[in-house]
Amino acid sequence: SYVLTQPPSVSVAPGKTARITCGGNNIGSKSVHWYQQKPGQAPVLVIYYDSDRPSGIPERFSGSNSGNTATLTISRVEAGDEADYYCQVWDSSSDPHVVFGGGTKLTVL
């Protein structure tokens, strides 16, 4: 079964850049999607197809994907960006299924 590995936590000062990684075997060959989840709320899609932003998502959010690592980058971090972030792929194996990473807690110092 395909596994996505995220760091449990990332800390960043306001105004700096946060990078959250998502590791997986040859993940660069898959499309990666990212979600932001604030406490008590449903997840919100912030990046799809590795680097596309849905309407309404600030340009500060960007994504990349190559080799064995996908990265969500948040520039000029704000206090309101503090949340859990999850990566997700579609694993088109012999038994196709959705895979989520374990999630990363972003703390704004």
Place this chain on the structure above:
Amino acid sequence: QVQLQESGPGLVKPSETLSLTCAVSGYSISSGYYWGWIRQPPGKGLEWIGSIYHSGSTYYNPSLKSRVTISVDTSKNQFSLKLSSVTAADTAVYYCARQGLGGGSPNWFDPWGQGTLVTVSS
């Protein structure tokens, strides 16, 4: 604007079947997209349960497949989840979401319902 709303019992007894419905407004299920169920145990991460196309084609999480049934009712513009033989480990917030298509396969989830907490306890 597409909106999804989960509904169903908030308390289910062990060994019984959990049943939830997701009502969709602002978009016709028959028009396309996959429609999925995702759950999140308290304090833990997201776990995909399964997804269904408007035609009835389904994909299920291999680890839950033996206990899960997802169905769609296009006349009511809703889809449903049944999870059998539940235990305390099935206690979670259950979300429904629309799932975008990419390359002919289900991909990202957007938007999501607000979620509903289901507790398994006697």
